Amino acid sequence: MGEMKLFFGPNHPGLHGNFSVHMYVEGDTVIRARPVPGFLHRGFEKLMERRLWYQNLALIPRICVQEPDINEACYAMAIEKIAKVEVPERAQWIRMIVLELARIANHMWAFGGVGGPTGMYTSMYWSVSDRDKVLDLFEELSGARIYHMYIIPGGVRKDFPPNFEEKLVKLLDYIEGRLPEYETFILKNRILHTRLRGIATIDTETCLRIGVTGIGLRATGVPYDIRKVAPYLFYDKVEFDVPTATEGDALARISLKPQEIRQSIRIIRQVLEHMPSGPVNTKIADGNGLRIRVPKGMAYAMVESTRGEYGYLVVSDGEEKPYRVAVRGASYPQGLYGVEHLMPGTRIDDVPIWLDTMGVCAPEIDR
Amino acid sequence: MMNSMNNGNVDHNVEKVFDELKSMFGGCEVVQIDERQYKLIVPSDKTLGMLTYLKSIGYSHLSIITCVDWIEEKKFELVYILFNWSNGVTFLVSTFIDRDKPIFYTVKDMWPTAEYYERDVHEFFGVEFEGNENCKKPLMLELWNDLPPLRKDFDPLKYSKEHFPDRSYDKDPMHEARIIRGDIEGDIEGGEIDG
Numbered sequence: 001m002g003e004m005k006l007f008f009g010p011n012h013p014g015l016h017g018n019f020s021v022h023m024y025v026e027g028d029t030v031i032r033a034r035p036v037p038g039f040l041h042r043g044f045e046k047l048m049e050r051r052l053w054y055q056n057l058a059l060i061p062r063i064c065v066q067e068p069d070i071n072e073a074c075y076a077m078a079i080e081k082i083a084k085v086e087v088p089e090r091a092q093w094i095r096m097i098v099l100e101l102a103r104i105a106n107h108m109w110a111f112g113g114v115g116g117p118t119g120m121y122t123s124m125y126w127s128v129s130d131r132d133k134v135l136d137l138f139e140e141l142s143g144a145r146i147y148h149m150y151i152i153p154g155g156v157r158k159d160f161p162p163n164f165e166e167k168l169v170k171l172l173d174y175i176e177g178r179l180p181e182y183e184t185f186i187l188k189n190r191i192l193h194t195r196l197r198g199i200a201t202i203d204t205e206t207c208l209r210i211g212v213t214g215i216g217l218r219a220t221g222v223p224y225d226i227r228k229v230a231p232y233l234f235y236d237k238v239e240f241d242v243p244t245a246t247e248g249d250a251l252a253r254i255s256l257k258p259q260e261i262r263q264s265i266r267i268i269r270q271v272l273e274h275m276p277s278g279p280v281n282t283k284i285a286d287g288n289g290l291r292i293r294v295p296k297g298m299a300y301a302m303v304e305s306t307r308g309e310y311g312y313l314v315v316s317d318g319e320e321k322p323y324r325v326a327v328r329g330a331s332y333p334q335g336l337y338g339v340e341h342l343m344p345g346t347r348i349d350d351v352p353i354w355l356d357t358m359g360v361c362a363p364e365i366d367r
Numbered sequence: 368m369m370n371s372m373n374n375g376n377v378d379h380n381v382e383k384v385f386d387e388l389k390s391m392f393g394g395c396e397v398v399q400i401d402e403r404q405y406k407l408i409v410p411s412d413k414t415l416g417m418l419t420y421l422k423s424i425g426y427s428h429l430s431i432i433t434c435v436d437w438i439e440e441k442k443f444e445l446v447y448i449l450f451n452w453s454n455g456v457t458f459l460v461s462t463f464i465d466r467d468k469p470i471f472y473t474v475k476d477m478w479p480t481a482e483y484y485e486r487d488v489h490e491f492f493g494v495e496f497e498g499n500e501n502c503k504k505p506l507m508l509e510l511w512n513d514l515p516p517l518r519k520d521f522d523p524l525k526y527s528k529e530h531f532p533d534r535s536y537d538k539d540p541m542h543e544a545r546i547i548r549g550d551i552e553g554d555i556e557g558g559e560i561d562g
Contacts, residue, residue: 038507045491046517081401210480211429230403230455299400300448300459302430313446313459315435326433328448336483366507 014352155281214308329364
């Protein structure tokens with residue numbers, strides 16, 4: 001049978017984001033694949049060098065559309081490391097709540113994302129509608145549903161609005177009540193099992209060799225989580241487990257998501273118990289209003305995103321603008337090297353599942 | 368399977384590593400960034416040896432390879448970020464290469480993903496990595512014909528002005544919008560919008 005080249009790109013409903021794969025197929029099996037990023041390259045890193053430190057806050061959440069808060073956290077934490085500023089305790093606890101809420105929202109979104117390629121639309125309707133309830137809370141907290149610009153260098157923008165904590169507890173109860181339904185009706189559904197079991201399997205050795213982190217690695221049985229191994233904020237003061245699976249396939253990765261949501265809920269509950277009152281931000285450096293000057297230096301800050309290690313390398317030369325910011329997207333290894341070397345052998349109709357469950361996110365590769 | 372390990376109070380044992388690094392690779396400078404992060408500045412001829420050594424003692428996760436353009440010093444700074452999953456320590460291995468002749472060596476045999484990080488650095492800074500045969504293939508920027516864009520002497524505004532001329536508008540869209548909304552009276556070309 002002859003080889004045929006197929007373009008799988010943003011025009012395909014199974015592909016989330018502006019990313020494409022040139023697939024060389026024989027029959028319905030991919031024999032070679034070439035990742036083609038760059039559809040939405042907007043030069044974030046260059047633009048950041050031309051904007052003030054605080055101006056960049058409006059720009060950076062857009063690097064990862066589905067999970068914007070991790071960008072704010074990495075950027076702020078890297079600047080704080082360079083400036084050697086101690087962030088007020090309450091702000092750090094609030095950041096943990098925001099990051100875990102973002103985690104829940106993004107797991108919901110990804111959980112829905114797998115509904116498209118598998119034809120399991122219930123999954124999509126349910127999780128996207130439940131995610132919206134998290135966004136409602138974000139709107140109340142920050143004024144925005146998606147791009148919050150809430151975590152700033154030195155702390156967070158402002159304290160909780162009135163009655164926020166009660167609403168948060170109510171939301172956590174609601175989501176926790178929904179999870180058994182997700183597990184019964186979606187994860188135990190025959191459609192999902194038939195379509196996901198044994199698909200896009202990856203082993204531990206390959207993950208570690210090419211640098212896959214997060215759920216991709218944990219689904220192969222390795223309990224590596226940056227929140228545990230190199231705790232930032234106050235993750236060393238809360239108790240939580242790192243769910244793992246051993247199969248390393250698409251089903252294992254999806255099945256870990258509700259378990260991770262449970263752990264996020266557990267963390268937020270503990271944060272609400274521990275959180276003291278007090279100021280929520282501090283001055284990061286000398287300067288006039290928003291025109292701060294960050295001292296000379298270089299620092300790398302990373303967080304555990306839903307897709308793995310997400311990090312910012314920030315370099316300052318002591319001026320009003322960053323000298324250089326480099327973004328390490330969580331899906332860079334699997335999105336580029338992984339597509340080229342691991343995707344061959346997959347059937348055409350499983351390619352969207354491959355990209356979706358590996359968490360390939362185009363904007364963080366393009367940045 | 369669940370795991371409850373917590374690495375809050377682990378002895379990172381990095382001092383011993385620094386002593387060994389300094390004895391094995393002379394001229395290595397260590398700067399502490401925070402509790403779990405150190406920058407290692409190393410001469411370019413000793414960088415590959417150090418990366419190999421660090422990988423062998425557990426700093427095996429390569430987060431990213433990136434570059435900083437120090438135009439006034441006429442240097443490119445290559446930064447390799449290595450992470451150790453067993454003690455949570457990050458090393459930023461930094462080396463300076465000549466900006467006028469930016470050639471370095473590939474590490475793709477140690478970390479396969481480095482192939483793409485190096486292509487990225489080549490595309491945006493113009494650094495060549497010997498041994499990486501795909502290094503010069505375009506990755507994000509197709510048909511790019513100017514200076515590598517993350518170099519400090521590349522001016523994006525000038526580039527935009529040259530390549531994308533300003534559009535000129537014959538009509539004032541805000542004025543038209545007000546007519547359509549009925550705020551003011553007037554004619555718009557093409558008549559009223561139905562419905």
